[in-house]
Amino acid sequence: xxxxxxxxxTRAPSGGPHAGYMPGFGNDFExxxxxxxxxxxxxxxxKCNYGLYAEQLSGTAFTAPRGQNxxxxxxxxxxxxxxxxxxxPLEVPHWKTAPHxxxxxxxxxxxxxxxxxxxxxxxxxxxxxxxxTTAGDVNIQVGMATHVYLVTRSMQDEYFFSAxxxxxVVPQEGRLRFCTELGVIDLEPKEIxxxxxxxxxRVEVLEGPARGFVCENYGQKFDLPGRGPIGANCLAxxxxxxxxxxxxxxxxxxxxxxxxxxxxxxETRIGHSPLDVVAWxxxxxxxxxxxxxxSPVGAILFDHPDPSIFTVLTAPSGQEGTANIDFVLFxxxxxxxxxxxxxxxxxxxxxxxxxxxxxGVYDAKPQGFAPGGISLHNCMLPHGPDRDAFEGASNAxxxxxxxxxxxxxxxxxxxxxxxxxxxxxxxxxxxxxxxLWDRLDKKFxxxxxxx
Numbered sequence: 001x002x003x004x005x006x007x008x009x010t011r012a013p014s015g016g017p018h019a020g021y022m023p024g025f026g027n028d029f030e031x032x033x034x035x036x037x038x039x040x041x042x043x044x045x046x047k048c049n050y051g052l053y054a055e056q057l058s059g060t061a062f063t064a065p066r067g068q069n070x071x072x073x074x075x076x077x078x079x080x081x082x083x084x085x086x087x088x089p090l091e092v093p094h095w096k097t098a099p100h101x102x103x104x105x106x107x108x109x110x111x112x113x114x115x116x117x118x119x120x121x122x123x124x125x126x127x128x129x130x131x132x133t134t135a136g137d138v139n140i141q142v143g144m145a146t147h148v149y150l151v152t153r154s155m156q157d158e159y160f161f162s163a164x165x166x167x168x169v170v171p172q173e174g175r176l177r178f179c180t181e182l183g184v185i186d187l188e189p190k191e192i193x194x195x196x197x198x199x200x201x202r203v204e205v206l207e208g209p210a211r212g213f214v215c216e217n218y219g220q221k222f223d224l225p226g227r228g229p230i231g232a233n234c235l236a237x238x239x240x241x242x243x244x245x246x247x248x249x250x251x252x253x254x255x256x257x258x259x260x261x262x263x264x265x266x267e268t269r270i271g272h273s274p275l276d277v278v279a280w281x282x283x284x285x286x287x288x289x290x291x292x293x294x295s296p297v298g299a300i301l302f303d304h305p306d307p308s309i310f311t312v313l314t315a316p317s318g319q320e321g322t323a324n325i326d327f328v329l330f331x332x333x334x335x336x337x338x339x340x341x342x343x344x345x346x347x348x349x350x351x352x353x354x355x356x357x358x359x360g361v362y363d364a365k366p367q368g369f370a371p372g373g374i375s376l377h378n379c380m381l382p383h384g385p386d387r388d389a390f391e392g393a394s395n396a397x398x399x400x401x402x403x404x405x406x407x408x409x410x411x412x413x414x415x416x417x418x419x420x421x422x423x424x425x426x427x428x429x430x431x432x433x434x435x436l437w438d439r440l441d442k443k444f445x446x447x448x449x450x451x
Contacts, residue, residue, distance in 0.1 A: 009179070009248070010249075012245035033279065037050055037052060052279070056072070057074060059284040070283050072182065076278060078276055090258060091265070094129060095129045096145065097164065100263075101418050112369065130148045130150065130422050131420045132147060147215075149210070151210040158256040159255065160201060162197060164197070164260050167214055170409060172189055181277045191288055194289075194313075215327065217324070217325055236293070249275045253273065254270075257269075311328050322350075322414050329408075341393055348381065349377075351414055352378045352417045355374065355408055356374050358407040359406075364389050365389065369408075376417060386436040387437075
């Protein structure tokens, strides 16, 4: 075992190419930080080794179909009921939850923001969250919210969990460490992490300041999309998802636990660290994924495929083929289509699309969409390439070309996304963004055969 002396973490031994992590998506994992801490052959023995308590964390209903049923058995120093006292309401003013529709704020429009600057003051994972949009209704567990996180200070003897949602975290700059009940995830740009609903964790700054994006999913958990005719390979492969090995803290220190429940925040005070799971087994866990391992597929003769071909993760809704949320990645790739317009085409869409730029230049918007920037194209509002992108793609020599130095993503949902007051009034919105399309020329010529 190894010891992190800064926080007193004891981790499970792990070797091989991915020390500290176990590979696979949706696997049934087992891991222990002390030898013999994990019971064999049953979940709840009369007495657990080391004087541990057995406790189950369920991410789905008990009777969910086997392929969708998610739960993890934890063997911990204290049961979770000992990690909460009386709850006291807490104001977290910039973290908003759907339904959140504000009078006087117009969400109907095409919007783009410059990167939200990181303030020169202490901000933790909780106080540094800035909600941009909300959609759906957390009370009936449908929809989502999008956030920018600005983190300059580690959480010190304070912990957080959300009963509302799982969080998809997309770093853009800086490095963070998520110390969770089930293990430790170190996260940097070009990676993502999923933190499931109900899991307690602390966020530390490894390299700051840190900024990135968060998709808060109120609905069914993210899953890998079906590949259909693509078959068994490419896109995101299960082996590239990494789940942390067991790690625990046995520290008797005054601690603060913050809970998000139905959009409200509460805090409770306890006398110890709640990260005390010594061993666990199951399939309900946090994980990370390196976006550089995503293998895109696309057209190799003509025309541009739907952007859904680039889906990394999807959270299903009750309507087949229509997601509560899709997480879509636009990364480096070869463009080879003949006699075709290669960038994304002009369109209106039933889905609402929030995009973020991790680094580089997005091919449909070569100007003004900076790394750290955000755009929003809501349900049934037209959008597409700006004039420079259109002219360049319409007149380019269509040789095979590498689209390089680019990584952008999209949080796409079936629900309209409503702006928060922060997005409408405080975030650096580009007031002239919609005017980009005013420069598109009328090219119509009624002469037969003219292109």
